[in-house]
Amino acid sequence: MKTDFRIGSLSCKNRVLTASGTFGYGLEAAPYTTLAALGGIVTKSVTKFPRAGNPPPRIAETTGGMLNSIGLANVGVEAFARDKLPLLRGIGTAVIVNIAGSSIDEYIDVLERLEHEQGIDAWEINISCPNVREGGLHFGAKRETAAAVTRALRPRTRKPLIVKLTPNVTQVAEIAAACADEGADAVSLINTLVGMAVDVRTRRPRLSTVTGGLSGPAVKPVALAKVYETARAVSIPVIGIGGIVTAMDAIEFLLVGATAVQVGTSSFRDPDTAVSVARGMEEFCREQGVEDIKELVGALRVDDTGAVPGFIA
Numbered sequence: 613m614k615t616d617f618r619i620g621s622l623s624c625k626n627r628v629l630t631a632s633g634t635f636g637y638g639l640e641a642a643p644y645t646t647l648a649a650l651g652g653i654v655t656k657s658v659t660k661f662p663r664a665g666n667p668p669p670r671i672a673e674t675t676g677g678m679l680n681s682i683g684l685a686n687v688g689v690e691a692f693a694r695d696k697l698p699l700l701r702g703i704g705t706a707v708i709v710n711i712a713g714s715s716i717d718e719y720i721d722v723l724e725r726l727e728h729e730q731g732i733d734a735w736e737i738n739i740s741c742p743n744v745r746e747g748g749l750h751f752g753a754k755r756e757t758a759a760a761v762t763r764a765l766r767p768r769t770r771k772p773l774i775v776k777l778t779p780n781v782t783q784v785a786e787i788a789a790a791c792a793d794e795g796a797d798a799v800s801l802i803n804t805l806v807g808m809a810v811d812v813r814t815r816r817p818r819l820s821t822v823t824g825g826l827s828g829p830a831v832k833p834v835a836l837a838k839v840y841e842t843a844r845a846v847s848i849p850v851i852g853i854g855g856i857v858t859a860m861d862a863i864e865f866l867l868v869g870a871t872a873v874q875v876g877t878s879s880f881r882d883p884d885t886a887v888s889v890a891r892g893m894e895e896f897c898r899e900q901g902v903e904d905i906k907e908l909v910g911a912l913r914v915d916d917t918g919a920v921p922g923f924i925a
């Protein structure tokens with residue numbers, strides 16, 4: 613059974629990665645799972661300087677999901693290079709470093725600081741964080757700014773560039789196409805959906821920032837529709853993210869056109885989820901007589917009625 617895939621020089625043994633911000637810098641989960649059984653890990657977003665993040669409360673549970681407003685808390689690029697990255701060398705799986713910034717120069721500075729460090733297989737560019745005043749969603753929500761970030765980074769690295777997109781737009785496929793035109797090697801989506809929750813007794817919002825990012829099983833149908841729309845519109849690989857808990861969830865993403873998936877929120881409940889998903893996908897393929905899991909990518913059967921997706925004629 614063939615489960616591996618490549619995006620340029622990035623080579624992954626299977627199609628399940630961990631999603632940024634849900635798996636620390638990679639090693640935190642090591643006692644609870646088998647890192648080498650993953651297709652890859654995506655680190656927490658790294659910014660130029662250390663960030664304490666937003667004040668608490670910055671996590672709230674919702675029905676079938678969670679809201680967060682972490683505010684890109686991280687150790688900053690210097691400490692990442694010094695204390696975290698060395699530990700990731702030799703973990704037996706691909707390492708994708710997620711970068712965030714509040715200006716294009718910040719993305720450039722972080723990438724250039726790390727570009728010649730050993731042990732990084734690819735970049736994921738976070739242009740879709742909903743919880744910071746500057747940068748984040750600001751870049752990801754418009755074609756022009758998404759293209760500008762991609763254009764600025766493309767000539768500065770030979771490693772694959774994966775641009776992580778926000779679902780908080782009407783036409784995500786257009787933003788994906790703009791990134792592809794500027795040389796992105798892949799896009800990943802969805803990042804979190806802007807949402808909020810209210811404590812009716814205190815009459816206060818449940819998050820200090822009032823709104824935050826919604827993730828977890830509640831967002832899966834939205835994610836599938838966005839991945840479907842995007843995969844039909846671009847020829848670069850699409851990495852599907854959003855509410856994956858089981859292998860069947862991941863297979864749904866492959867069928868609608870995802871080349872690979874990331875497991876996020878469910879890792880908080882069980883850090884071994886991503887590995888279980890990878891194993892379950894392999895089992896499903898064996899059961900179905902699928903010899904290479906890539907046969908499932910985009911294999912959704914849609915009757916060609918000529919109708920535009922989303923509209924019934």
Ligand code: DHB
Pocket residue numbers: 633680681682683684685738740741742743744803804825
């Ligand atoms: C944060 C960043 C994200 O990209 C996201 O989707 C949700 C939260 C954060 O750090 O606040």
